[in-house]
Amino acid sequence: MLQMDVARLKRLSGESARFELLVDLPPLEVQGETASFCGPVSARLVVSNTGAVLLAQGEVAGKLGLTCDRCLELFEYAFVLPFEETYRPVPGGEETGPEGGREETESVPFSGDLLDITPEVLNGLILALPMKALCRDDCPGLCPHCGSNLGVGQCSCESEKIDPRFSVLKDFFDKKKE
Ligand SMILES: [Zn+2]
Numbered sequence: 035m036l037q038m039d040v041a042r043l044k045r046l047s048g049e050s051a052r053f054e055l056l057v058d059l060p061p062l063e064v065q066g067e068t069a070s071f072c073g074p075v076s077a078r079l080v081v082s083n084t085g086a087v088l089l090a091q092g093e094v095a096g097k098l099g100l101t102c103d104r105c106l107e108l109f110e111y112a113f114v115l116p117f118e119e120t121y122r123p124v125p126g127g128e129e130t131g132p133e134g135g136r137e138e139t140e141s142v143p144f145s146g147d148l149l150d151i152t153p154e155v156l157n158g159l160i161l162a163l164p165m166k167a168l169c170r171d172d173c174p175g176l177c178p179h180c181g182s183n184l185g186v187g188q189c190s191c192e193s194e195k196i197d198p199r200f201s202v203l204k205d206f207f208d209k210k211k212e
C-alpha cells in the first residue's frame with residue numbers, strides 16, 4: 035500500500051516532508067475486470083502540514099496490464115499521474131467511511147500515524163484510464179472472419195474480405211433481382 039509515516043509531520047505545523055515510495059499493489063478492478071500491475075508502483079510526494087490539513091502533492095507512476103479492446107491481447111499500459119489530495123487528521127475512532135463527509139470538506143479524513151493514499155491513487159488511476167484501451171494506436175485488431183490477430187500477421191482470408199457495408203448493398207441488389 036502507498037503509505038507514509040507522518041507521525042512527526044503531523045505535529046509540525048508549517049513543515050513539509052518528501053516521500054519516495056515503491057510498492058506492489060493488488061490487482062485493480064476496472065469495469066468488472068481485473069487488471070494487474072506490472073511491477074511495483076512508484077510515488078514521489080511532498081506532504082505539507084498546513085496547520086489544519088496535510089496536503090500531499092506529487093506524482094505516481096507504474097504499469098498496468100490491460101486487455102486491448104481490438105486484438106484482445108494483454109499489454110502494459112504505462113501511466114504517470116499527477117497526485118494532489120488533502121487529508122484531515124481526525125482522532126482515532128472518529129473516522130467516517132472512506133466517502134463520508136468527503137463532499138462537504140473536500141478533504142479525506144485519516145487517523146493514526148500512517149497516511150495511506152492508496153484509495154485516492156487508485157480512484158485517480160481508474161478515472162485516467164482511456165475509454166478504449168489499445169495496445170497501440172494503430173492496432174488493426176482481429177480478422178472479422180477467422181479471428182486471427184492482424185497485429186501479429188496477415189491471415190489467409192484477406193482476399194475474401196467483404197466490407198460489411200457492401201454486403202448490405204449486395205443483399206439489396208440480390209433481392210431486387212428476384
Ligand atoms: Zn491490440
Ligand SMILES: [Zn+2]
Nearest residue numbers: 177180189191
Ligand atoms: Zn482472417
